[in-house]
Amino acid sequence: MQAFNLDLCELPPQAAALREDVRAFLADSLAEFPPAGRARSWVGFDGEFSRKLGAQGWLGMTWPEPYGRARSALERYVVIEELLAAGAPVAAHWIGERQSGPLILRFGTEDQQQRLLPAIAAGESYFCIGMSEPDSGSDLASIRTRGVCGDGGWVINGQKVWTTYAHKSHYMIALVRTGEAGDDRHAGFSQFIVDLSTPGVTVRPIRNMIGDEEFNEVIFEDVFIPDDMLVGEEGNGWQQVIAELAFERSGPDRFLSSFQLIVEMVRRACVIEGETQSGGKKTVISTRASIAIGRLTAHLITLRQMSLAVAAQLDAGVQPVVEATVVKDLGVAFEQSIPEIAHDLFGVSPRLDSGDDFEKALAYVQQANVSFSLRGGTTEILRGVIARGLGLR
Amino acid sequence: MNETRTLLTETCNRLFSDLVTADTLRAAEAGEWPADLWAALEENGLTRPLVLEDQGGVGLNWQDTFAILYAAGYHAAPVPLAETIVASWLLAQAGIVVPEGVISLVPDERALKLTDGDSTRRVSGEVDNVPWGATAKHLLAVAVGGNINNKHFFLMDRDSVSVEPNVNIGRDPRETIRVFAATPVAVSKVPDAILYDPIRVFAALARSVQMAGAIAAVLDLCVQYAGDRVQFGRPLAKFQAIQHQLAILATEAAAAQTAAQFACRAVDVRNVQSLAVHEIAPAKIRTGEAAGKAAAIGHQVHGAIGFTDEHRLHYLTRRLWAWRSEFGAETYWAELLGSIVTVRGADELWQLITSMPDDDLGRPHENH
Structure with missing residues (x-):
């Protein structure tokens, strides 16, 4: 009957005060941050900002003490959605805080936790994810980077690609083949924490179509990884990666990437025409613009409730893999519709360097948004996961 | 649950x-x-x-x-x-004793006029699309007299109005009713703070929930059919093209369910006079959009059999098309929600989206 378990989430009572704290912090620390910068959303990289967040205790806040503050996942959700809605530059700490830290907490040794988690929580240590390879995109199980066990550690050879911010990160968590697949092609993988300053590691940025350098190719030539940098169990890499992906599929980052463009659309849609009787500004808006903005708002409100419903389940220790995938698929489709609607409404030529705030936001989002349905699992892969959830495959 | x-x-x-x-x-x-x-x-x-x-x-x-x-x-x-x-x-x-039997709703507060200055408070007018207007024992209407703040709930006896039969494409009765100086069974003033049409708002919520349910039924029929029907030597469910269509349908079903549920919760926790329009408008918009997509995918996956009179699918899809247009279609609610957003301004959009359902939003902004 009901397709999925998406019981509504109620935010804990302390969330409201936390939200006000985050808003006050952002109003202050991002006062000079322009809309064009905000439009970059979670791709914006600013180490100084990450450090400030760490000082507030808002990184790794769900981790147990002494690494974190043992707050609920729903409180973290509030912090994250406020950051994203403000377009805060969160990229420096983003992967470490969202994915690598939780992975180390779940599968890592106590020594790894002690060594690595405090710096992530302080916003000082940055991580990247080594999954895709030149011949392995969606078909992750076909990766060929290989680790061979030797004296006191492992020797890694191979190549990773599309590794976001590898050129600015301290560590990569790399998925590596360490054993034979046999009958199960998901067997024989392991995850390693690679210190990117290790000899034999070469990181080369790949300029993207917008002209930015965000993703990279990373080459390993006889890179030595000490034994104590293996994450979890040797051979358990695939299961760990699947668990890791659940952290990243349903968060507010999956429907707020284009939010600044909606804000600028609303601003542009309101044409000021004279004054009201009480001396205020009299704004006029076209019916078309009202309808478009109303529809976007309806989608946003609904997606947020769906995403919160998944967050509540994660908080309760449930792994709602299919529900999380539904949120990402719908969220990405929503994000990608926004520049189309903006174009339809205003028909202006977007300009990255010389336009007004709306034009700059549109120029960025229009180009960046093609990547939204690729990162973190393509739409095609996600729909396969949902179809499996429906029992079709 | x-x-x-x-x-x-x-x-x-x-x-x-x-x-x-x-x-x-x-x-x-x-x-x-x-x-x-x-x-x-x-x-x-x-x-x-x-x-x-x-x-x-x-x-x-x-x-x-x-x-x-x-x-x-x-x-x-x-x-x-x-x-x-x-x-x-x-x-x-409204403090009116609820009568026995079927009570229907007059869907538009602008249709009936209150004859004011008359101690019996009579109403007159004509209105289309009254659900089960002939079957109902009573009809509830909102009628406006003089100025906007003079809005009343009117409970009318079915026998006090004339009814012309009609049906929508769901083939459910949607009559036209004509009222000539009818004297209502009961009258109650709508509180001044309520600026929207309360019948339209809550009937839109009810339709949203019905649509969420009907979309889930379309999904279930599709999953069943795709598993049973064999073509090219395998069930339809094994074709990636079908899997992806049904995945899209499932995401729409999930969105409709959430949007409708969220609006129901809002009515339970919000100040009644706000009418929870900030949640009901999104629910009607989102379920209405999902209804159109679900019907299209449902029929595409079922092929010709779903287009036959014999098959159950069309009982759902015809109602989805009817329900999404009733008590305000997506565009009606989107224009209203869009003007609430733009009156507040770009910088308050996020606050509006995150406002807790138990915040008292007070008087809604007037549409202009």
Whole structure:
């Protein structure tokens, strides 16, 4: 009957005060941050900002003490959605805080936790994810980077690609083949924490179509990884990666990437025409613009409730893999519709360097948004996961 | 889901499975009143769930009632259940004794005019698309007299109006009614703080829940059919093109469910006079959009058999197309929601989206 378990989430009572704290912090620390910068959303990289967040205790806040503050996942959700809605530059700490830290907490040794988690929580240590390879995109199980066990550690050879911010990160968590697949092609993988300053590691940025350098190719030539940098169990890499992906599929980052463009659309849609009787500004808006903005708002409100419903389940220790995938698929489709609607409404030529705030936001989002349905699992892969959830495959 | 709602869902599904058969649907669409179905609903207290027990109801809230309306939509129940649930609730809120039997809703507050200055407060006017206007024993209308702040709930006896038969594409009755200086059974002033049309708002919520249920039923029919139907030597479900279409349908079903549920919760926790328009408008928009997509995918996956009279699918899809246009289509609610957003301004958009349902939003902004 009901397709999925998406019981509504109620935010804990302390969330409201936390939200006000985050808003006050952002109003202050991002006062000079322009809309064009905000439009970059979670791709914006600013180490100084990450450090400030760490000082507030808002990184790794769900981790147990002494690494974190043992707050609920729903409180973290509030912090994250406020950051994203403000377009805060969160990229420096983003992967470490969202994915690598939780992975180390779940599968890592106590020594790894002690060594690595405090710096992530302080916003000082940055991580990247080594999954895709030149011949392995969606078909992750076909990766060929290989680790061979030797004296006191492992020797890694191979190549990773599309590794976001590898050129600015301290560590990569790399998925590596360490054993034979046999009958199960998901067997024989392991995850390693690679210190990117290790000899034999070469990181080369790949300029993207917008002209930015965000993703990279990373080459390993006889890179030595000490034994104590293996994450979890040797051979358990695939299961760990699947668990890791659940952290990243349903968060507010999956429907707020284009939010600044909606804000600028609303601003542009309101044409000021004279004054009201009480001396205020009299704004006029076209019916078309009202309808478009109303529809976007309806989608946003609904997606947020769906995403919160998944967050509540994660908080309760449930792994709602299919529900999380539904949120990402719908969220990405929503994000990608926004520049189309903006174009339809205003028909202006977007300009990255010389336009007004709306034009700059549109120029960025229009180009960046093609990547939204690729990162973190393509739409095609996600729909396969949902179809499996429906029992079709 | 809590225990009350699980139990309600079970009760409703059993009742509708038994009493909304292919024969029931066919007979109802040919104009026969499904008396057994309605009697069973009344017997189980499902027609007045929101009315307090001491007023002859069950005293449930909107989140519980979601289970009833969702099941009614899922089974395409051809009865004015949503209308009677909303009407009985509004009457009870307005302090009017809730009458027995079917109560329908007059869908547009601008249609009937109040003849003011007359101590009997008569109403006149003509209005289309009154659900089960001929079957209902009573009709609830909002009528406006003089200025906007002179809005009243009017409970009318069905026999005090003239009815011209009509049906929508769901083949459910949608009559035109004509009222000539009718004297109502009861009148109650709508509180001044309520600026929107309360019938339209809550009927839109009920339709949203029904649509969420009907979309889930389309999804279930599709999954079943794709598993059974073999072409090119394998079930349709094994074709990636079909899998992806059904995945899209599933995401729409999930969105519709969430949007409708969220709006029900908002009515339960918000200040009644805000009418929870900030949540009901998104629900009607989102479920309406999902309805169109679900119907299209549902028919594409079913192929020719789904286009036949014999198949159950069209009982759902025809109603989805009808329901999404009733009590304000997506564009109506989107324009209203869009103007609320733009009046507040770009910098308050995020605050509006995150406002807690228990915030008292006070008077809604006037549409302009």
